[in-house]
Amino acid sequence: MLAKSSLFLLMIGMLLFASPVAGQITTGLIGGRYYTIVPSHITLVDLNFGNKGITDKGVWYLADALKVNETLTSLRLFGNQIGDVGAQYLADALKVNRTLTTLDLRWSSISIVGAEYLADVVSINETIEELWLGDQFSGVIAACHLAKLLRVNQTITEIIPYNQLPPLSLHLNWATAWKVPQTLTKLGLPSYEFHARGAYYLADALKCNHTLTKLDLTYKYIEDAGAQHFAEFLKVNQTLTSINLESNSIHAHGAQHLADALKINQTLIEINLSGNYIQSAGAQYLADALRVNQTLKILHLRSNGIENDGIRHLADALKNNQTLTTLTLDSNRLREEASEYLIETLEINRTLTKILAQSSVNGPIEAWFLAKHLRTNKTLVTLSMFGLASGNEGELLLDETRHMNQTLTTLQLKSNAILALGARYLADALIVNQARLISVFAATSREGAKYLADALKVNQTLTTLNLDDNWMRDPGIEHLAAALVVNHTLSALNISSNNITDEGIQHLADALKQNQTLTTLNIANNKLGPMSPVHIGKALCQNQTLATLDLSKNAITDTGACHIANGLKKNRTLTTLNIAENKLGPMGALFIGRALHENQTLTTLNLRNNDIRRSGAKNITEALHINCSVSTLDIGANRFRDEGILNIVGVLRINHIRSLSLDNLLITQTALSHLVEALKVNKTLTTLSLASCKIDGRKCASLNEMLRHNQSLTTLNLNSNRITAGGGQLLAEALLHNKTLTTLWLINTGIGDYGAKCFADALKVNETLTTLMLRWNHISTGGTRHFN
Numbered sequence: 001m002l003a004k005s006s007l008f009l010l011m012i013g014m015l016l017f018a019s020p021v022a023g024q025i026t027t028g029l030i031g032g033r034y035y036t037i038v039p040s041h042i043t044l045v046d047l048n049f050g051n052k053g054i055t056d057k058g059v060w061y062l063a064d065a066l067k068v069n070e071t072l073t074s075l076r077l078f079g080n081q082i083g084d085v086g087a088q089y090l091a092d093a094l095k096v097n098r099t100l101t102t103l104d105l106r107w108s109s110i111s112i113v114g115a116e117y118l119a120d121v122v123s124i125n126e127t128i129e130e131l132w133l134g135d136q137f138s139g140v141i142a143a144c145h146l147a148k149l150l151r152v153n154q155t156i157t158e159i160i161p162y163n164q165l166p167p168l169s170l171h172l173n174w175a176t177a178w179k180v181p182q183t184l185t186k187l188g189l190p191s192y193e194f195h196a197r198g199a200y201y202l203a204d205a206l207k208c209n210h211t212l213t214k215l216d217l218t219y220k221y222i223e224d225a226g227a228q229h230f231a232e233f234l235k236v237n238q239t240l241t242s243i244n245l246e247s248n249s250i251h252a253h254g255a256q257h258l259a260d261a262l263k264i265n266q267t268l269i270e271i272n273l274s275g276n277y278i279q280s281a282g283a284q285y286l287a288d289a290l291r292v293n294q295t296l297k298i299l300h301l302r303s304n305g306i307e308n309d310g311i312r313h314l315a316d317a318l319k320n321n322q323t324l325t326t327l328t329l330d331s332n333r334l335r336e337e338a339s340e341y342l343i344e345t346l347e348i349n350r351t352l353t354k355i356l357a358q359s360s361v362n363g364p365i366e367a368w369f370l371a372k373h374l375r376t377n378k379t380l381v382t383l384s385m386f387g388l389a390s391g392n393e394g395e396l397l398l399d400e401t402r403h404m405n406q407t408l409t410t411l412q413l414k415s416n417a418i419l420a421l422g423a424r425y426l427a428d429a430l431i432v433n434q435a436r437l438i439s440v441f442a443a444t445s446r447e448g449a450k451y452l453a454d455a456l457k458v459n460q461t462l463t464t465l466n467l468d469d470n471w472m473r474d475p476g477i478e479h480l481a482a483a484l485v486v487n488h489t490l491s492a493l494n495i496s497s498n499n500i501t502d503e504g505i506q507h508l509a510d511a512l513k514q515n516q517t518l519t520t521l522n523i524a525n526n527k528l529g530p531m532s533p534v535h536i537g538k539a540l541c542q543n544q545t546l547a548t549l550d551l552s553k554n555a556i557t558d559t560g561a562c563h564i565a566n567g568l569k570k571n572r573t574l575t576t577l578n579i580a581e582n583k584l585g586p587m588g589a590l591f592i593g594r595a596l597h598e599n600q601t602l603t604t605l606n607l608r609n610n611d612i613r614r615s616g617a618k619n620i621t622e623a624l625h626i627n628c629s630v631s632t633l634d635i636g637a638n639r640f641r642d643e644g645i646l647n648i649v650g651v652l653r654i655n656h657i658r659s660l661s662l663d664n665l666l667i668t669q670t671a672l673s674h675l676v677e678a679l680k681v682n683k684t685l686t687t688l689s690l691a692s693c694k695i696d697g698r699k700c701a702s703l704n705e706m707l708r709h710n711q712s713l714t715t716l717n718l719n720s721n722r723i724t725a726g727g728g729q730l731l732a733e734a735l736l737h738n739k740t741l742t743t744l745w746l747i748n749t750g751i752g753d754y755g756a757k758c759f760a761d762a763l764k765v766n767e768t769l770t771t772l773m774l775r776w777n778h779i780s781t782g783g784t785r786h787f788n
Helices: 004-017 056-066 084-094 112-122 135-152 174-179 195-206 223-236 252-262 279-290 308-318 336-346 363-376 396-403 419-432 445-456 473-486 502-512 532-542 558-570 586-598 613-626 642-652 669-681 700-709 724-735 752-763 781-787
Strands: 026-030 033-037 046-048 074-076 102-104 130-132 158-161 186-189 214-216 242-244 270-272 298-300 326-328 354-356 382-384 410-412 437-439 464-466 492-494 520-522 548-550 576-578 604-606 632-634 659-661 687-689 715-717 743-745 771-773
Touching: 056 084, 084 112, 112 135, 112 195, 135 195, 195 223, 223 252, 252 279, 279 308, 308 336, 445 473, 473 502, 502 532, 532 558, 558 586, 586 613, 613 642, 642 669, 669 700, 700 724, 724 752, 752 781
Parallel strands: 046 074, 074 102, 102 130, 158 186, 158 214, 214 242, 242 270, 270 298, 298 326, 326 354, 382 410, 437 464, 464 492, 492 520, 520 548, 548 576, 576 604, 604 632, 632 659, 659 687, 687 715, 715 743, 743 771
Antiparallel strands: 026 033
């Protein structure tokens, strides 16, 4: 006896077979329920049988009918009990059917076997446009469509992930991608897994492609079988120069196939196999290839479970290889002997310029080996040592930098416990080495600061020193301050997050009175006391070079603002002042405002996230009616509403502000209306930020009006507002008329699929917008298709 669903599908199958008289109605009683079907051989185009409990047997009736039906274009079978047998039935039907364009099989019981049946037919069927299997196996289908495209396209040179595409790049509908004009050069891949079968379709198509140079297949789960397919492709390809197979579950067997291809291939320059599991056996296969290959320059083998034996094989091969320049081996299972193998190779090899083995080079012994190499190597230009062990033996590496040749230009020592002795060695290196930029992220300490300071007294090339988050405290700052008095080259100094108090700031301020080269100083996030602003204010009165000063996150009060303001009245060089996230109230804003009456050099003022309120905003804006130099103002998150915003609107009418941030303020419809009226005629403002201002869809009508008339604004930030789909439609309509806006931020604004569609339609007409940020907007895959 037939199941209810099968009997129903039998009736449907008979209907699809038939050529009924127009208007004839078929009615069946199944399980006590009547099903009425209105047949029309001419117009029946869509059947939806989602979540009906259909099994493989029921699918057989539908598939048999599809072989002769000539009208149905959409068949939705999602949420049923269809397995691999049912997938095979449908695949056989699609081999002859030429009308179906959409087949939805999501949330079924189809495995990779069934997906391969369907993929095989998609590779030859030219009408099916949407075949849904769910994210797990949709990549196999996408690979089929991509293969179709690559067989006919002669312009694509790069295949990369979607998120690496340039802004506003074309995101293709995969089913019809093979029909695109011959103008596309970069193609973005979806995040689906291709599996081995998808790799087969793609590799097979690439054998006849003569334009592709870059292929990125990260996280495609192609496994060893897929690696074999691409290896066969690489043996005959003569254009590809870069292939990324990171995180694809490739083991030693897959590495063997790729190594065999590298022995033959003469064009590949870079291959990335990171995040697989080739182990030492796979490394040995690649080492054999490196003895023969003469074109590969970059090889990435991070996180592959390679042990010392694998490194030994690679090191031996590199003693003879004369082309490889970069080798990455971090996050493998290497011990001390592995480092010795690499160092012995480096003393012979003359082409390697970059080795990254952070997790491989551990402890004092490895540091000693690297230091030994630095004495003799003549080609290394970049050395990265992250997580170097503490202790004097580990610091021998820094000791050897005193003897290094002049090819080493970049030294990164992030997260290293080099302590005071290590800092001394680094300081000695600075005296000898002529590097122009070194960023030191290390546990330098107070004593270490003294060694660095002594080096700065004689070094004549260093221009930028970053000592952020080093726990130097006041004694360390005292040593640096003494160096600033005599140093004539350093122009940028970052000492943020160093627990500096009044004492350290006093030393620094005294140095600034004499220093003639420092232009950028970052003292953010320290522990400034009540006397620190006094010292800084006095320094600003005398200093004649400082252009940028960052005092954010220092709990500066109104009294402190008064002293800084006094310095601003006399200072003639400072152009950027950041006092955001302090404790300035209305009086602090009053002091800063009075200083702006006299100061005519400051161009950027950041007062974000203080507590200046309505009267403080009034004081600042009144000053800006007189001051003509400030062009960038951030006054957001300061707890004022309409009246304060209306004061700012008045500034916009005098036409000299170019960038304005009002983030995190409650902007009412009244305030927004006044702002819009001012911007209709404003000719100078180019950047406006209204993030988190409680702007909803209704208020977007005012923004629509502003964008239609404003002729200067190039960047508008509306992130984290309640724009919704209706507001998105209004903004999109404004883009049809606006001719100046180039960047629009709408992250987390709830515009949804409909809002996305409105913007996609607007971009067909708008020719000026280059950046549109729509992250976190509940836009589905269907919504993103509008941008195709």
